Amino acid sequence: MSFLSSIPPIVDHGLAIDRFRDEDASSLVDLFRTIYGDAYPCPDVYDPDYLAGANRQGTICSYVCRDQTGRVAAHLALVRSAPFAGAMEVAQGLVHPTYRGAGLLSRLMDLVIEEAGRSHDCETLFATPVCNHVMSQRSLASAGFTDAAFEIDYTPARLFAKEGASRGRVATLFAFRTLKPSPDLDMHLPRAYAPVITDLFRQAGTPRRFVHPHTDLPLPTTSVAEVADVPTLDLTKITVARAGRDLADRVLAVERQARSSDRAVVQVLVDMGTPTVDAAVEMLRAAGYWFGGVLPRYLNADALLMQKTLSTPNFEEVKVYAPAARTLLQVVQGDWFRANVSVLITAPRDRTRAMAPPHRTADNGQLHA
Ligand SMILES: CC(C)(COP(=O)(O)OP(=O)(O)OC[C@H]1O[C@@H](n2cnc3c(N)ncnc32)[C@H](O)[C@@H]1OP(=O)(O)O)[C@@H](O)C(=O)NCCC(=O)NCCS
Incomplete structure (x- = not known):
């Protein structure tokens, strides 16, 4: 008897959990459409042949719950979406x-976590639950996930229009x-965020070899970085493998x-396996970027997330389940404030004005001091 066939049916509603089969593809497309209309940021999910093919190739491993008529009532997948092949996304x-x-x-x-270890040779799992409700965060917390970063304004509001589930852009957590x-993995710490990062990893019981920065480290002239533009999310992402003296300009x-x-967010991921991480963070802070957290093993090495929203971030609608995530959100929001206040301080015409926290106005949502 296979592991999956040993799963008992759910109560008495005739629902059955199973691995995805080719014949589920059209019904799964219908489920995406029922929830997201046509707005899901990866248009491939509306193509039954793509879903069936990806499941055959193993780039997506879908698990479904079918109702009595065989239609897909629920879905969760393991997806190889990270640069590190040993990481899978729930x-x-x-x-x-x-x-x-x-x-x-x-x-x-519970099923996908068991399957990840059993069938997919996976070293680490991650998930990016949305923050317009806490249900996914709660389910992940119950399943032993730790929240490690906030991707503020990551998701466009249009994604949630069908269910009327958000007014503005929606943050996601990285859990x-x-x-x-991997206790022997070096993690080069940036001075600015070393305490919050080391606390986060210690509380999660995730061992690392923490390396503190040398402030006089000579930097190469040129950075090694890749840029990815993601129009479906209105987002641009820069991944920095090694910082050089040109990083801020680039x-x-x-x-x-x-x-x-018209992108809404620029994210910078900094490879924490390289000693230039502290210099990168200092340059990014000076350029108005603020802390998001850490994406553990996303690049095989951990990745530090720095971010900038190109208009006022939607902190107001962020819903958080775990107390530790609430503390992390305070750090993130505090650092956003630091980045914006420092911009105000260095702007000459603002020098004479009284300092006050930036706030959102009812009319145009711009920052005012
Ligand atoms: C989010 C979604 C998948 C939840 O599915 P669901 O089957 O109703 O969730 P569950 O009943 O398993 O509940 C998940 C957790 O949230 C809790 N929960 C359920 N309803 C809740 C509510 N109204 N308020 C707070 N918590 C709730 C459950 O107790 C459970 O926590 P536990 O594991 O600690 O017991 C579903 O609402 C959905 O499809 N939403 C639209 C798409 C979406 O947002 N997907 C998530 C993207 S990250």
Whole structure:
């Protein structure tokens, strides 16, 4: 008997959890459409052939819950979406509105975690639960995930229009669960955030070899970095493998391009396996970027997230489940404030004005001191 066939049916509603089969593809497309309309940021999910093919190839490993008629009532997948092949994302959690609140997401969660270790040679799991509700965060916390970063304004509001689930852009958390510990992995710490990062890893029980920075480290002239533009999320992402003296100029050039293309967010991921992480963070802070957290093992090495929203971030609608995540959000929001206050201080015409926290106005949402 296979592991999956040993799963008992859910209560007496005739629902059955199973690995995805080719014949589920059209019904899964319908479920995406029921929840997101046509707005899901990866348009491939509306193509049954893509879903079936990706599941055959193993780039997506979908698990479904079928109702009595065989239609897909709920879905959760393991997706190879990170640069590190040993990391898998627990993603695309969907439960048809008729079946919500009955524990389907949590049942699927337990299953995919078992399967990740058993069948997919996975070293670390991560998930990016949305913050316009706490249900996914709660299910992940119950399944042993730790929240490690906030990606503020990551998701466009249009994604949630069908269910009327948000007014503004929606933040996501980056939550992780280690399956195979890597205590010998070097993590180069930036001075600015060393205490919050080391606390986070210690509280999660995730061992690392913490390396403190040398402030006189000579930097190469040129950075090694990759830029990815993601129009479906209105987002531009820069991944910095090694910082050079040109980093700030290069990031600001990418940011100018992002602004002219109406992007909402620029994210910078800094590889924490390299000693230039502290210098990178100092340059980014001076350029108005603020702390998001750490994406453990996202690049195989951990990645430090720095971010900048190109208009006032939607902190007001962020809903958080775990107390530790609430503390992390305070750090993130405090650092956003630091980045914006320092801009105000260095702007000459603001020098004579009284300092006050930036706030959102009712009319145009701009920052005012
Ligand atoms: C989010 C979603 C998948 C949840 O599915 P679900 O089957 O109703 O969730 P569950 O019943 O398994 O509940 C998940 C957790 O939230 C809790 N929960 C359920 N309803 C809740 C509510 N109204 N308020 C607070 N917590 C709630 C459950 O107790 C459970 O926590 P536990 O594991 O600690 O017991 C579903 O609402 C959905 O499809 N939403 C739209 C798409 C979406 O937002 N997907 C998530 C993207 S990250």
